[in-house]
Amino acid sequence: MTMVGFLSLVFCTYYIRSEVLALSHIRFSSDEVRAAYDLEQRRESFPDRKKQHEAGLKYYELQQKHYREMLDLYENDYDAYVKRIDDRFQLPRLPQSPSKPVPPAVSEKLFKINTNFRSRKNQYFATSSRLNWLACTAALMLVSGLIFLLMFDATSPRWHYLAALVISFVFLIGPAFHSIMTGIIGFLEGPEVF
Numbered sequence: 001m002t003m004v005g006f007l008s009l010v011f012c013t014y015y016i017r018s019e020v021l022a023l024s025h026i027r028f029s030s031d032e033v034r035a036a037y038d039l040e041q042r043r044e045s046f047p048d049r050k051k052q053h054e055a056g057l058k059y060y061e062l063q064q065k066h067y068r069e070m071l072d073l074y075e076n077d078y079d080a081y082v083k084r085i086d087d088r089f090q091l092p093r094l095p096q097s098p099s100k101p102v103p104p105a106v107s108e109k110l111f112k113i114n115t116n117f118r119s120r121k122n123q124y125f126a127t128s129s130r131l132n133w134l135a136c137t138a139a140l141m142l143v144s145g146l147i148f149l150l151m152f153d154a155t156s157p158r159w160h161y162l163a164a165l166v167i168s169f170v171f172l173i174g175p176a177f178h179s180i181m182t183g184i185i186g187f188l189e190g191p192e193v194f
Helices: 002-044 044-076 078-086 104-152 158-174 177-189
Strands: none
Touching: 002 044, 002 104, 002 158, 044 078
16 A cells, blocks of 8 residues: 555656656747747848848947047037037938747747647646545555554564655655646746737
8 A cells, every 4th residue: 555655646746747847848949949930030030130230330330520520529529519419410310120020830830839838728727636636545544554564564674664754754755846847837937929
């Protein structure tokens, strides 16, 4: 009875871990799709980004020229400097590059991943609520078996049973591990869809 309880608790623990890993894998798969799309966009926009960089360099040179003119006016002709500031003379801004819309195939793939994640998350809580009762039964079997052996087995050293009881409480029966796993799943947000 003790061994069946112990093995059932180990099974429950590893099943919950596998569910957490599966949900994390789903979430990271959406990050992979998004990163592949972003990389493709970066490759396609390289000529435009190169032109934008060249325009930025020219704009920087204009700013430098404007700065030097204003500094020269400040040092040599303060009245002209004040007049230019009063006129609020500023260089025009660079144009903003447009954003390319997300293709429907990529957004659909992300929506499928998001739906799969939310479905699996719901399945996790449904399964873990049923598994909780199995874990409760297994914990009762384990603890009652170890206590029985601790109290009535006079042929073996009793500290083995006590150590097994403490270890099972810390790692398998204690609410901390399952609560942490459930908390992780509860706080996981679904993957973003552009």
